[in-house]
Amino acid sequence: MPKNKKPAGGRAQNFEPRYGKKTSYQDAKRRPGQASAGTAGSKSPSHRGYRPEAEDTAPTKQRWNAQERAGRAEARGIRAHAQGDRPARDGRPARRDDRPARSYDDRPARREAQPRDDRRTFGDARPSYRDDRARRDDRPARSFDDRPRRDERPARSNDDRSSRSYGDRPRRDDRPARSSDDRPARSFDDRPRRDDRPARSADDRPARPYGDRPTRSFDDRPRRDDRPARSSDDRSTRSYGDRPARRDDRPARSFDDRPRRDDRPARSSDDRSTRSYGDRPARRDDRPARAFDDRPRRDAGDRRPAGGGGNRSDWHADTKAKAHRDHVDVVHEKLQAEAVQAEATEGVTFGDLGLGENIVRVLADLGAPSPFPIQAATIAPILAGKDVLARGRTGSGKTIAFGAPLVEAILRSQTAGKRREFGRTPRALVLAPTRELALQIDRTIQPIARSVGLFTTQIYGGVPQARQVGALRKGVDIIIGTPGRIEDLQAQGKLNLSDVEIVVLDEADHMSELGFLEPMQRILRLVKDGAQKLLFSATLDREVAALVDEFLVEPAVYEVAGEDQDSGTIDHRVLVIDHRDKAEILTSLVDRAGKTLVFARTRAYTEMLAEQFDDAGIHAVALHGDLNQAKRTRNLERLTSGRVSVLVATDVAARGIHVDDIDLVIQADAPDEYKTYLHRSGRTGRAGRTGTVVTLITRQRERRMTEMLDRAEIDAPFDNVRIGDDLLEEITGRQVDPVRA
């Protein structure tokens, strides 16, 4: 059927509602309450339906009374709800339409934004979690007056929030300003550490505190004695002291004439002694350094090569010496990169980098008037046709860094006549690990593409194919999607990848992990021979070696000098708690103004937590792979739009997802991998904003956590916390009484 015949064609530019509706019908079928008229086949509903006559025996009744009374009430509530006779709450229209499916995952009405104050906990009406999950919908009038706690507190409306200007909080006098002046003084006064840390970034570049971060002196950090030695020595090895400063040989920002790595002095082992790459023969002399292959390890302990030579002071001196050069090679997790000094990118415009006028204009509209360092680093080489690997801290602007030059490149490569040809095959492919990320990338790339007459389409699973196939048939230039559906459509002959000239792998290291690697390899084998490959990630490391070795040719590797996660604008904290306090502490942490993202390890736990928060009167929605796509999209959108301020997610939301203003990330379950830690944390503190990341662990996990932070190169104080501790208030409120702070 022709695509334009799809209902979506005319009616719903946004297909999500349509899918949502469909799904809800499906879901509704399973709902007991649906049997309001007494469905023959369904036992329980039929009981209800025929209760007066047929089965009205005492035992049955009693069973209901004992166990199912609430359930029946729920069924009534659902029916009432469906009939629309449920009074709108808060003067808002009844919400049934947008949440018809009441399946377990569909967090019903209560989750939607409503003023918190008029919600209440459920108390006795809800005997058990399981039961009340099913019953949430019919929770009757919520006179939330019985929630004293919140009321005693200062109102937490958004207005108050604004008053939370951190400025009036006492600064940490003993600590050099961390960066922009607008950065709230973090009143974690009880944290003695860090005092001796140099300013974290330049004061004059608040929005982009990138590479200007002075070298961290690890030596003099006294705190965290309980932690295993951080082996600063190993870290130290990151300095390639004896390499000539590159500043001199690449003055202008034109990257094309940038000296290739090959003309550098051989990166012998001596340069990077402590990193223990030394014994590896140069791979290909003409190739930019790529230290992929020799690092098998992903283990905690051995992340840094043992015996990392160089003593601490050597390293320190060495690092200092290099700190002021324009270009420093930095080995970050085994991947050597050309480090671009942030300062060197100042004053450079997108136009200078080779992007056309239209694109530059759209970028400005997208809020990127001038390039961020990672963008300044990668755009020109991408336009020059190189295979590029790039590592840019979370929230540093990677999407534009590949998206804009991608559009420019295919624009240039296309012959004018062919541009809009019906049924043309796609020229570029962007792959992402999650559908939400694919959607988000498209939101950035699409306007850029459209500004020059190119079309994008999203190809991802969880939604009907027809619309996507229709778009393909019509002809698109850029495909953005997830691997499964792309392979699926390709196998069906509905997607021809053979003309794809540029492939982008966002979150490339993740895409190289176990479940993703093979699909990625299959897809990459389908694209045009010699297609340009771009691999991006905040945690780009040798995990991508399998792909790099097979598919990339002399890739250039870029990152921003001095930029790592800990150089950002995020405060990290670890709360060591009693397991039995966990639920309550979590609730008190999310009970705040401001957007909060909570990570949990399993889908079920995200649901449970969202439920728990909801019951405490804090709107929360869940995001995980068990939800249908409509709900996923919708729940994420709720956070984005601010209709809800708490999102509880699995790692589906760990990477790439950008939501403005998430100022607190809570890890209800600590991640197992440092990379996961970095990505989850990176949902806050984006584009230079501040944020806090709190990880809850039990005492038994302290050691592991320490090691993981070590691997992540993140500095976080550990605090023992119990229910009601002031520290919790401090973290959530940021509006702590200055006296106390």
Place this chain on the structure above:
DNA sequence: AAAAAAG
């Protein structure tokens, strides 16, 4: 355990 194709 989660994610990515349906179903």
